[in-house]
Amino acid sequence: MLELKQVSKRYGRKTILNDFNLTVNQGEILAIVGPSGAGKTTLLRCISGLERIDSGEIQLDGKPFDPYINRDNDSVTGVVFQDFQLFPNLNVLENITLAPMLALKKDKDAARKQALDLLKRLGLDGKEQLYPYQLSGGQKQRVALARALAMQPRILCYDEPTSALDPDLRQEVEKMILGLKTDGMTQLVVTHDLDFAKQIADNIKRVEAL
Amino acid sequence: MNLAGQWHYAMQIMPSLLSGVQMTLSIFIFTLIGAIPLGIIVGLGRASHFKPLKDLLGIYVWIMRGTPLLLQLIVVFYGLPIIGIVFQRYNAALFAFIINYAAYFAEIFRGGLQSIDRGQYESARVLRLTYWQTIRKIVLPQVMKIVLPSIGNEVINLVKDSSLVYVIGLGDLLRAGNVATSRDVTLLPLLLVGIIYLLLTAVLTFIQQRVENHYSYFK
Numbered sequence: 112m113l114e115l116k117q118v119s120k121r122y123g124r125k126t127i128l129n130d131f132n133l134t135v136n137q138g139e140i141l142a143i144v145g146p147s148g149a150g151k152t153t154l155l156r157c158i159s160g161l162e163r164i165d166s167g168e169i170q171l172d173g174k175p176f177d178p179y180i181n182r183d184n185d186s187v188t189g190v191v192f193q194d195f196q197l198f199p200n201l202n203v204l205e206n207i208t209l210a211p212m213l214a215l216k217k218d219k220d221a222a223r224k225q226a227l228d229l230l231k232r233l234g235l236d237g238k239e240q241l242y243p244y245q246l247s248g249g250q251k252q253r254v255a256l257a258r259a260l261a262m263q264p265r266i267l268c269y270d271e272p273t274s275a276l277d278p279d280l281r282q283e284v285e286k287m288i289l290g291l292k293t294d295g296m297t298q299l300v301v302t303h304d305l306d307f308a309k310q311i312a313d314n315i316k317r318v319e320a321l
Numbered sequence: 322m323n324l325a326g327q328w329h330y331a332m333q334i335m336p337s338l339l340s341g342v343q344m345t346l347s348i349f350i351f352t353l354i355g356a357i358p359l360g361i362i363v364g365l366g367r368a369s370h371f372k373p374l375k376d377l378l379g380i381y382v383w384i385m386r387g388t389p390l391l392l393q394l395i396v397v398f399y400g401l402p403i404i405g406i407v408f409q410r411y412n413a414a415l416f417a418f419i420i421n422y423a424a425y426f427a428e429i430f431r432g433g434l435q436s437i438d439r440g441q442y443e444s445a446r447v448l449r450l451t452y453w454q455t456i457r458k459i460v461l462p463q464v465m466k467i468v469l470p471s472i473g474n475e476v477i478n479l480v481k482d483s484s485l486v487y488v489i490g491l492g493d494l495l496r497a498g499n500v501a502t503s504r505d506v507t508l509l510p511l512l513l514v515g516i517i518y519l520l521l522t523a524v525l526t527f528i529q530q531r532v533e534n535h536y537s538y539f540k
Contacts, residue, residue: 159447188447196444200462200539209458210448244540262448 112136113158113266113297118167120153126321127153130167133316135266140288140298142308145318151301154318155268158299159188189259193271195251197243197258203230204239207258215262222261229257233287249280256287266297273307285310327509334501334510341497342517348414348483348493353476355419360426365456367427368434378427385424391485393417398489414486422479429471433464466536473529480521494518
């Protein structure tokens with residue numbers, strides 16, 4: 112269980128999050144919805160350790176947890192970025208195996224086997240030798256997901272998972288997210304699309320611009 | 322002189338020209354070996370967010386790009402001994418070339434580094450890669466692809482700039498040609514020198530194309 116207690120985040124004089132509270136239960140999907148500029152992405156960046164919170168507390172299973180510091184020690188959060196941010200110089204397989212090999216010190220064969228399993232599950236078998244520029248948007252997203260999953264995170268975060276894709280791919284994303292839910296994955300989805308959020312989420316948290 | 326005589330003469334001076342080529346190539350190769358890694362490091366520093374370092378390196382780049390290389394060679398060889406730093410001729414030349422070219426390379430790498438999306442660093446970070454792992458595995462390969470055409474330009478410049486070492490008394494290709502021209506009162510040696518430079522540049526252009534092709538596997 113991940114909890115945010117009265118978390119605040121400012122950039123200079125601009126307050127983005129003010130005494131923000133949030134609870135994500137194990138195995139559930141929480142959608143965070145709100146208009147652009149409401150701090151949804153900032154929230155996700157704080158949870159994934161890309162930004163440091165100014166005040167408040169983040170707790171993991173009831174214990175204080177600082178993602179900004181903890182980032183290097185433990186795979187708590189995985190992130191699927193809005194624009195995927197695959198590494199263009201690495202092929203699909205290398206994109207997925209790089210971090211498990213470098214950060215988790217997995218040996219090459221184990222990392223490779225895990226990556227191929229993930230690709231198969233996500234319907235990307237046969238694509239492992241392709242480079243990101245050879246993939247469609249939906250495929251890139253699934254590779255980004257596989258890459259995040261390969262680090263075995265406890266919580267998976269998505270930043271606007273539908274916004275960079277064709278509208279008819281929305282159902283694919285829904286299927287993908289709900290499929291992971293059946294595996295027990297805790298997921299946090301930032302989106303401005305309320306309908307999408309209603310389709311997938313157990314709980315919806317609305318944020319408003321301050 | 323008839324054509325056969327010209328040919329005979331060309332063959333006569335060729336050994337001295339080729340020993341000049343040796344010096345030219347030696348300066349060229351060792352400058353690259355020193356200046357490219359140094360340029361990457363300075364470029365990383367220039368692209369960093371640590372202001373004192375950025376400013377200090379900025380001054381270094383300003384001095385190196387802001388004064389003639391010829392002057393820098395003279396200062397290193399004739400000037401530094403005044404403060405007790407004495408270089409052999411060849412080492413002085415290499416030192417001056419390396420710190421000069423590193424500055425140009427640094428600016429090229431800085432540009433390349435700054436064109437990499439911040440999201441690449443962030444996705445590497447959430448995947449728990451360290452800074453150096455990120456630089457080595459993700460950033461540098463992408464930067465290399467971007468900077469290759471500009472690096473190629475500098476590399477070809479370097480072949481010709483190496484002729485400046487004459488000013489501290491080293492004998493390179495151009496100087497060998499000059500010596501023969503003034504001794505024998507004919508322009509043929511300089512013509513040959515020109516042809517040799519063109520051949521060297523042709524080889525480098527070919528290598529540059531090969532390297533650029535190597536990086537064409539991704540976009």
